[in-house]
Amino acid sequence: MKKRLFATGFTAIVSAALSLAAFAQIGSPYIHDPSTVVECDGKYYTFGTGGGGLISEDGWSWHSGAVRPGGGVAPDAIKIGDRYLVVYSTTDRSNGLRYRSRVYAMWNKTLDPDSPDFEYTEPMDIAGSNGYEDCDGIDPGLMMGPDGRLWLVYGTYFGYTRVVELNPKNAVPISEPVDVALSCEAGEMMYNDGWYYLLATHGTCCSGVNSTYEIIVGRSKSPTGPFYDHIGRDMIHGGGKLLLASEPRRIGAGHFGRFIVSDGIEKMSFHFEGDLDRSGRSVLAMRPLMWKDGWPVAGEPFENGNYSIVSERRGYTLELAVNNVPLNGGRGMSRGGDAPVAPMADQKLEDVIGTWPEEQIDLRIGPQLFRPHQTWEITEVPEAGGYIGGAYCKITIAGTGRALTATADKEVTTVAEFTGAPEQLWRIDRMTDGTYRIMPKAVPGISEELVLVAVADSTPSLGAFDPANVNCKWSLKLLR
Amino acid sequence: MKHPILSKWRILAILAAAVFFSQGGIPARSQNVAASDGYRAVFSDYYTPATSVPATPGPDGFIRRWTLLEPIAKSFSSNSMLTDNYLSETMAEEYFKDQFTIIPEDGSKVKYGKTNLVWHALDSKKYFVNLLRFAEGYGKEYFQQMYWAVTIIDCEEDLKDVRLSGGANSGAVWYLNGEEVLRLTNDRDLIVDDCMSKRVTLHKGRNILRGAVLNGQGMATFCLRFVDEQGKPVTAYTVSSIMPKKRR
Structure with a gap:
C-alpha cells in the first residue's frame, strides 16, 4: 500500500449476509493491508494500515479491536519465542522527498490488549529508504527461516524490493539489504521444502473495486534470491507466478500472509481491496494454501x-x-442388439x-x-x-x-x-x-x-x- | 466379474468328490474324505491339520487356525444379493444346533437337515483361508455355499481398542464373543483390511471368534486379523482349535 491511507477505526456493522459466509470472513473483517494472521492465547490477530487491526475468537468471525500504535502502513507480525514482533512503516514527506520511508519494529509479550502484559516496546528504526534511491522502504514482511534466521523484506512499486537479515533476539539488521524484486508491493517470504518463496503483489493498489491487485510468487534456494518464477524469469526483472487475483465479486487480492494450522494444513490471509457484497470495502480473506509441484496454490473457497x-x-x-x-434396466453383458437406445x-x-x-x-x-x-x-x-x-x-x-x-x-x-x-x-x-x-x-x-x-x-x-x-x-x- | 456357473467344472467336482470319498481323506484323521491325487495336492497347498499346540498369528497378524464346517448350500444367484437385509435374514436362520455358541471339536459333526456336516480344524498355509479349496478338498459343492468358521483366541491380558479387520469373497458376518462385530456386504473380493469392526476388546482369557462367509460363484475366501489404533497387526495372543482327546 503506498499512496492512500485508509481511514482507521472502521465502524462495526452487521455481519454480511449469511450466504456470503463461504467466501469471506464474517463479522466486521474490514481491513486494508492485513498483516500475517498470528495466534495469541487462543485468539487470532491481524493488523492493518493506519493502526489498529482485527481480533477473532475463532479465526472466522472478525471484529476490530487489535491495537497497534505508530500508524503508518502495511504492518506485519510474527511470534518469536514467547514474544511478538510487529513491524510497520511510515513515509516522511516533510522535506519534499516522496520516498523517504522507514520500517519500525516493536515487541510485545502479548497481542491481547486486555492482558496486563500488553505493552509495546518503543518503535525501533530497522530499515528503509533515504528518499533518493530506487526503493520505497515500506510494506515490511517478516519470515523466520528453518534455520532460525530472521528476514525482513520491504519495498513498493517505486524501485526495488529488498531483503535484509535481522537478529531474531532484537530485530536489529545484521546484513546489508539485497535487491530481490522490482515493481512489487507487500512482500512476504516463506519457506517450504528447501525453497524460499517471495510473495508480493502486482497491479493497481488502493483502487477499491477497480483494483487489479494480484499476488505473485517466485522462489529461490536462498532467502536473498534470486527469486525466479515458473518460467524462469527473475522477479527483479518483473517475474512472478500468479497465486491469486480477483474472484467474482471480490476484487484485488493482495498482502499475502501464511498461517500454518498444523502439518498438512495451511491458510493464506490477504485482503480483497473491494468486496462487492460489502459496499466495495476492503476485507480480510482467507483461503486454503496448497502446494503443487513446488509452488503454492490458492485453494478456492468452500462452496455449499x-x-x-x-x-x-x-x-x-x-x-x-x-x-x-x-437400478432396473441395463443389459449386463449383452450389447442390446438393435433395440432403440434411450437415456435411463x-x-x-x-x-x-x-x-x-x-x-x-x-x-x-x-x-x-x-x-x-x-x-x-x-x-x-x-x-x-x-x-x-x-x-x-x-x-x-x-x-x-x-x-x-x-x-x-x-x-x-x-x-x-x-x-x-x-x-x-x-x-x-x-x-x-x-x-x-x-x-x-x-x-x-x-x-x-x-x-x-x-x-x-x-x-x-x-x-x-x-x-x-x-x-x-x-x-x-x-x-x- | 464373477463367472457364471461352469457346469463342466461342477460335474468334474462332483466326480472328483466321489473319488475323494472312496480313497480316504485329507487330512487322514477325517473320516469321510477321500481325494484324487490332484485334489489332495491342491488341498495340501492350502492347509495342514491343526494340532493341539496353540498357534500364534504371524507378524502380519492374520489368523490362520480355524475350525471350518463343511459348507451349507444357499440359493442366491449373485454376490450382489448379499445385502445387509439378506445377511441379517440369513444369519437369523438356524442351520444347526447351538450355531452361535458351539465350540466345535475337530471331526465333530452337526446335523443340518438330514445331513451330517463335519468340523475340520485346519491351519491355513496362506494369510487367507481358501474356502473353495476347503470344500473341494472334502468333496463338497463350493458354489452358492455358506461356510461357518470358528477359532479360539486366548489372551494373557485385555487387548483394548483393537479392531477386527478383514476381507472376504464375498459376504460375511463375524461375531466376537457372541456379538456381531463385522459385516461384509455385497460383492466383494479378498482384500486385506477391506472392512473393520468398531473398536473392541479381546478379553484376558478365552475369546471366541466365529462367523459365516457366503459366496455365490467363483473363489471363496476370507482373511482376518486384529489391528491396533494405528492399523498395525495385533499378535499378542494364541489361536487354537479343540482337538479330540485321543490326539491331545
Whole structure:
C-alpha cells in the first residue's frame, strides 16, 4: 500500500449476509493491508494500515479491536519465542522527498490488549529508504527461516524490493539489504521444502473495486534470491507466478500472509481491496494454501452443495450402510442388439428412502454409483461459528435431514435429523495436497481432536489426524 | 466379474468328490474324505491339520487356525444379493444346533437337515483361508455355499481398542464373543483390511471368534486379523482349535 491511507477505526456493522459466509470472513473483517494472521492465547490477530487491526475468537468471525500504535502502513507480525514482533512503516514527506520511508519494529509479550502484559516496546528504526534511491522502504514482511534466521523484506512499486537479515533476539539488521524484486508491493517470504518463496503483489493498489491487485510468487534456494518464477524469469526483472487475483465479486487480492494450522494444513490471509457484497470495502480473506509441484496454490473457497465424499485410501465413497437398491434396466453383458437406445433415469431419493431405517443408520465406504445413499449435502451453519478460515458445516444425505455425526465411542454414524449438536458440525479443511480433512467440532465425552478416517477400505471411523496418512484424506467431488 | 456357473467344472467336482470319498481323506484323521491325487495336492497347498499346540498369528497378524464346517448350500444367484437385509435374514436362520455358541471339536459333526456336516480344524498355509479349496478338498459343492468358521483366541491380558479387520469373497458376518462385530456386504473380493469392526476388546482369557462367509460363484475366501489404533497387526495372543482327546 503506498499512496492512500485508509481511514482507521472502521465502524462495526452487521455481519454480511449469511450466504456470503463461504467466501469471506464474517463479522466486521474490514481491513486494508492485513498483516500475517498470528495466534495469541487462543485468539487470532491481524493488523492493518493506519493502526489498529482485527481480533477473532475463532479465526472466522472478525471484529476490530487489535491495537497497534505508530500508524503508518502495511504492518506485519510474527511470534518469536514467547514474544511478538510487529513491524510497520511510515513515509516522511516533510522535506519534499516522496520516498523517504522507514520500517519500525516493536515487541510485545502479548497481542491481547486486555492482558496486563500488553505493552509495546518503543518503535525501533530497522530499515528503509533515504528518499533518493530506487526503493520505497515500506510494506515490511517478516519470515523466520528453518534455520532460525530472521528476514525482513520491504519495498513498493517505486524501485526495488529488498531483503535484509535481522537478529531474531532484537530485530536489529545484521546484513546489508539485497535487491530481490522490482515493481512489487507487500512482500512476504516463506519457506517450504528447501525453497524460499517471495510473495508480493502486482497491479493497481488502493483502487477499491477497480483494483487489479494480484499476488505473485517466485522462489529461490536462498532467502536473498534470486527469486525466479515458473518460467524462469527473475522477479527483479518483473517475474512472478500468479497465486491469486480477483474472484467474482471480490476484487484485488493482495498482502499475502501464511498461517500454518498444523502439518498438512495451511491458510493464506490477504485482503480483497473491494468486496462487492460489502459496499466495495476492503476485507480480510482467507483461503486454503496448497502446494503443487513446488509452488503454492490458492485453494478456492468452500462452496455449499451436494458432494461425493471420497476416501483417498481406495477411492470409494462414504455411504449409508443400507441395502443397495439396484437400478432396473441395463443389459449386463449383452450389447442390446438393435433395440432403440434411450437415456435411463438416475436413481432418486424417493425410489429408495422407504427401504432405509428411520433412526440411526451406520456408515460404510463403497464403490461410487452416484446413488442417493452416497450423496451428501454439505452446507455451512452460520450460527455454529467457525474456525480459522471457515465455518462449521452440517453434512446430510441430500434431500433429507439425516446427518453425519460423531459418537462417543469414537465412531461415526448418521441420525435421522440434524439438531445442531457439536458432534454434527464438521470442520472442513483443505490440506496442502488438495485433499480434505473432515473433523467434528466435538466428539461426545472425548477431549482429543479426532477426524474422519477410513480405517479400512470400506469402513469409516474417527481417528487421530496424521497428514501423512492417506486414511485421513478425503476428496469432495461436487455433484452438479 | 464373477463367472457364471461352469457346469463342466461342477460335474468334474462332483466326480472328483466321489473319488475323494472312496480313497480316504485329507487330512487322514477325517473320516469321510477321500481325494484324487490332484485334489489332495491342491488341498495340501492350502492347509495342514491343526494340532493341539496353540498357534500364534504371524507378524502380519492374520489368523490362520480355524475350525471350518463343511459348507451349507444357499440359493442366491449373485454376490450382489448379499445385502445387509439378506445377511441379517440369513444369519437369523438356524442351520444347526447351538450355531452361535458351539465350540466345535475337530471331526465333530452337526446335523443340518438330514445331513451330517463335519468340523475340520485346519491351519491355513496362506494369510487367507481358501474356502473353495476347503470344500473341494472334502468333496463338497463350493458354489452358492455358506461356510461357518470358528477359532479360539486366548489372551494373557485385555487387548483394548483393537479392531477386527478383514476381507472376504464375498459376504460375511463375524461375531466376537457372541456379538456381531463385522459385516461384509455385497460383492466383494479378498482384500486385506477391506472392512473393520468398531473398536473392541479381546478379553484376558478365552475369546471366541466365529462367523459365516457366503459366496455365490467363483473363489471363496476370507482373511482376518486384529489391528491396533494405528492399523498395525495385533499378535499378542494364541489361536487354537479343540482337538479330540485321543490326539491331545
